[in-house]
Amino acid sequence: MAQLTGLFDRGGAYYLRVVLPLHHPLLDRYKSGKVVTSLGRCSHREAIRLGTIKRAEILWGESFHPKRIEILTDINRCKAATPDTAKPVLLRDVYDLWVQASRRTADSIAACNRAVKLFEQHTHNPPLNQMTRSLGNEFRSFLQTLPTTSKTARDRLNWVKSLLKYAAQDLELIPKSPWVGLDIKSKTTASRQVWSTDWLQKLLGHEIWQNGQLPKDKKAGGLAAYWIPLLALYTGARCSELCQLLVQDIDTSGHVPLIKITDQGEGQHVKTTASVRRIPIHSELIRLGFLEYASSQKSISLWPDLPLRDGKPGSFFSQWFGSFRRSLDVPDTLVFHSFRHTVRTSLTRSNVPEPIIDRLLGHESQGSIGARVYTHPQIEQLKQAIETLETLNLPVVAKVDPGS
Incomplete structure (x- = not known):
């Protein structure tokens, strides 16, 4: 059966409990750090859809976006579905959520997007649950063959690692990031000089x-x-x-x-x-x-x-x-x-x-x-x-x- 964090049934009606993160603006209003809201009497499937939207509205406020809900709904279905019927969640889906999860600079979004594109081009874009450590090692090797500095290669690897960490810790799509510890040693291209x-x-x-x-x-x-x-x-x-x-x-x-x-x-x-x-x-x-x-x-x-x-x-x-x-x-x-x-x-x-x-x-x-x-x-x-x-x-x- 499909699950949504914080969803529970009480007396035939569905409710949603959302734990607020630290420094969330609603903490001044909800001293307990939790928001509990009724979703009414509906089917379990409808409760998941409504709860996904309500959870996004509570956590993200003005940054709530229909695209985010579309992705989150697919993710919840993916968690509940059998392997034969599950819609695969891709790194691009995680990227879309990451962009909207917090205020990002245009340069950060562009840099992360470039890293995701390179990943998609080189790895043929496997689903998130098929991203193994060996795939990470292969991608790391590929980045080091490109005509860039070692720092650029390392930054691109770290962008993908950040998305995997976000998928594991924030979205709970995978048990843990499979690329933890993978790194590229960055060489300083020029020594630090001082003005004489x-x-x-x-x-x-x-x-x-x-x-x-x-x-x-x-x-x-x-x-x-x-x-x-x-x-x-x-x-x-x-x-x-x-x-x-x-x-x-x-x-x-x-x-x-x-x-x-x-x-x-x-x-x-x-x-x-x-x-x-x-x-x-x-x-x-x-x-x-x-x-x-x-x-x-x-x-x-x-x-x-x-x-x-x-x-x-x-x-x-x-x-x-x-x-x-x-x-x-x-x-x-x-x-x-x-x-x-x-x-x-x-x-x-x-x-x-x-x-x-x-x-x-x-x-x-x-x-x-x-x-x-x-x-x-x-x-x-x-x-x-x-x-x-x-x-x-x-x-x-x-x-x-x-x-x-």
Whole structure:
């Protein structure tokens, strides 16, 4: 007989019990963590259909979609059917549910879809219950024959593994993922480099920073071309974190001006929970006029002229910066992300404690319990650490008159 998790019969009527996951918005209303609703008097088959829809409405709310119900209904029938009558559940079905199960970036959806397509092309798309470990090993070998980096091959394997894990743990379609432990060793294609003083002088000797002559390329974002590399050099923040900054993220309410890296604003994302942080603004940035620039902005975004690509806010700026540094004959090993390594290296050389460096750069602190506790230092400690970064004595060319 077909089954649906949480479905039960009481007095001739069917009811559905749904256990709410952690952080579900309905937990404020249902303190027990469970929602029990009546499906009325109906046949068992109809109760499964209605219960599948009701369960989706409760768990996914506005993200409920008819396509999801179609797939879920087929899945429940598949669980109940005999091998001769079961409609096979494919990896593509799991992918469709995974896309709708949570908010995903466009890049994540596209990357996962590419991995599924490769799987379908190479394996002839077997049903989920026929995906053996040997098939996983064969697919892993196939990925490594493609003209891509080992990292790309590993990422594609991991996307399929993630779907299998989702099918096992969330959908309960298979007892466990058969590909657990399969991996591709990823080789670093380029060593991490830091910006030397000579290369920084080469970069910042450009007219952008010497006399405020801004590039005409729209991807540079006007004054963003001046400020974002300097912010990276004096904060260690990621390109995407800086490009998605809002005016409200520049906090001057306290005695130490701060940059807030957060995911609270519209379109803002962070890499991990540790990435949410506050970074004191270096005195050199203040001298160059950054606070005046921020306070003069009338828009929500700190960079009103910078185009943002959905799901990847630093993409266009990164493209411009790559072309720009190549025009200066800067080595390919020195990219925008190298500012981040430069900051970490500089802080380490100044004997800043590792947990404070992790806090400033948004890394999860490792080591002992004491070290992890130390990742909550006072703002004054963070300010002192930031001020150890070397100043380059640039001319003041980018101050903005708030009244202009």
